[in-house]
Amino acid sequence: MDYSPLILSLKVAVISTFFVFLAGVFIAYLLSKRDFFGKSILEALFLLPLVLPPTVVGFALLILFGKKGWIGSWLLEWFDFQIVFTWIGAVIASIVVSFPLMYQSAAAAFESLDERLSNAARTMGASEWRVFWTVVFPLAWPGLLAGLVLSFARGLGEFGATLMLAGYIPGKTDTIPMAIYFAVESGQMEKATFWVVIIITFGFSLILWVNWWSKRNIRRFSRM
Amino acid sequence: MKRFLLSVTFAVLSVLLFGCSNNNEPEKTDATVDQETPESKSQPDEEVALFISAAASLTDALEDLKSTFEEEHEEIKLTYNFGSSGKLAKNIENGAPSDVFLSASSKDMNDMEEKGLINNESRENFTSNVLVLITHKDSDSTIDSFEDIDPAALDHFAVGEPESVPVGRYTKETFETLDLWEPLQDKLVLGSDVRQVLTHVEMGNADYGVVYSSDAYISNDVKVLAESDPEWHAPIVYPGAVVKDSKHQEAAQQFLDYLTSDKGKETLQEFGFK
Structure with missing residues (x-):
């Protein structure tokens, strides 16, 4: 049995979650305190990958990052760097499809914060940076963590867009969902079952852990 | 665990199947009654x-x-x-x-x-159908037969996944006949169907690809470099x-x-x- 799909899937999901978390938290916090013309349009744009069929997302990514794509051709010319048919392509597909989940969770978490708490910190002379790290972030953390785990799980299961951007190259870009798809298609049910069990176990324990963790956290916060 | 999964799958499938056949059964009998007469006359x-x-x-x-x-x-x-x-x-x-x-x-x-x-x-x-070797329409490749393919001179070669996609199976047979399958191994990008192989070449991401002639015909973004010899693979x-x-x-x-x-x-x- 070749375990490379497991390692690749974890690598892709971890790296994509890292970037998604940073970007999601930053953008959601930036927008949470502002109301401006076109904000709804911008938010709808962020959430779009959630409702689009994965092949459409994949096609859009190919137009952007393909060898002849807008960004892809530029990267190739200046840095001799190719995204399509590499594991980095899988990371980018993962980022795009899991960003909406992170953004949505983070926006909800920041929205539900009591503005008076951060204002209280401000009246005591705390800088915006300090307000964020000592008041906003700890209070929003349960919501942010939920978004983090959802993004990770989504990245782990990403298939359609990844297949188009990263291609299926055994040993190089075959994530667990791809291994499952092609095993089923070619009738290798043993192999498919193996990966299905792995990915279900993984996803299930992840969600279970988050639920347990956030319940414990809420109890701790309410005690304070 | 495996058995459990299988039984769940079977349960879901059988519900679906029964649902379908139950829906279709009455329709079919209606059709028999209505249309038998005009057909026979x-x-x-x-x-x-x-x-x-x-x-x-x-x-x-x-x-x-x-x-x-x-x-x-x-x-x-x-x-x-x-x-x-x-x-x-x-x-x-x-x-x-x-x-x-x-x-x-x-x-x-x-x-x-x-x-x-x-x-x-x-x-x-x-x-x-026959297999054709295709490349992007803007490519300056001078290859004009399958035998001319040089694995060292290309980055990515798009083919159908050989175990599950028919066009991939025929492509594998062809390249095995030509002793190219092994040398091409680390250049291959496997498509989940023939349309995806075509897309990889149409968008210029794969240097070459192998599809059916009928697929190459409907694309404006690829050109056909060569046709396969029917002796290289099972008849399509x-x-x-x-x-x-x-x-x-x-x-x-x-x-x-x-x-x-x-x-x-x-x-x-x-x-x-x-």
């Missing part, structure tokens, strides 16, 4: 609706054939259902309404024949047959005959079939 004025289950690769050619066929046979109306041959075969087996089955692989037709779902006498290979034939449960055996046979008539052949060839 063969009144030409009575309209016949033919359901054609056809392999997806035939889509454009058959859409083109539709109008000319219906002009010649005013009493027959065609409805197409396109999909992968394997899925269509499953649907027909589960009672989906269908009069003619046009498959892209002999394997699926053989399965249908073994299960007694088609009229064996009506089975006929109505067209065939399209078998068609009248479905045994069809209530319109005669009209179904007429449609099948039309595909192999001069006019039918001409249209198929226009769309890259051989």
Whole structure:
């Protein structure tokens, strides 16, 4: 049995979650305190990958990052760097499809914060940076963590867009969902079952852990 | 765990299957009652609706054939259902309404024949396809035969996944005959169907690809560099047959005959079939 799909899937999901978390938290916090013309349009744009069929997302990514794509051709010319048919392509597909989940969770978490708490910190002379790290972030953390785990799980299961951007190259870009798809298609049910069990176990324990963790956290916060 | 998963899957599948067959059963019996009489008396004025289950690769050619066929046979109306041959075969087996089955692989037709779902006498290979080596239309490649492919001189070569996609199986056979399969191994990008192989080349991401000539025909972004020699791989034939449960055996046979008539052949060839 070749375990490379497991390692690749974890690598892709971890790296994509890292970037998604940073970007999601930053953008959601930036927008949470502002109301401006076109904000709804911008938010709808962020959430779009959630409702689009994965092949459409994949096609859009190919137009952007393909060898002849807008960004892809530029990267190739200046840095001799190719995204399509590499594991980095899988990371980018993962980022795009899991960003909406992170953004949505983070926006909800920041929205539900009591503005008076951060204002209280401000009246005591705390800088915006300090307000964020000592008041906003700890209070929003349960919501942010939920978004983090959802993004990770989504990245782990990403298939359609990844297949188009990263291609299926055994040993190089075959994530667990791809291994499952092609095993089923070619009738290798043993192999498919193996990966299905792995990915279900993984996803299930992840969600279970988050639920347990956030319940414990809420109890701790309410005690304070 | 494995057994548990399997039983869950089976439970879900059987619910789905029963749902389907229950829905279709009454419809079918109604159709029998209504249409048996006009069929046996063969009144030409009575309209016949033919359901054609056809392999997806035939889509454009058959859409083109539709109008000319219906002009010649005013009493027959065609409805197409396109999909992968394997899925269509499953649907027909589960009672989906269908009069003619046009498959892209002999394997699926053989399965249908073994299960007694088609009229064996009506089975006929109505067209065939060849493999072509394609590249992006802007490529300056000078290759003009499969043997000229130099694995060291390219980055990515798009082919169908050889275990599950028919075009991939034929491509593998071809490259094995030419002793190119091993050398190409770390350049291969495997597509989940022939359309994806085409997309990889159309968008310029793969340097070359191998698809059916009929697929290369419908794309404006690729050019054909070479055709495969039929001796390199198993013949790529399209078998068609009248479905045994069809209530319109005669009209179904007429449609099948039309595909192999001069006019039918001409249209198929226009769309890259051989």
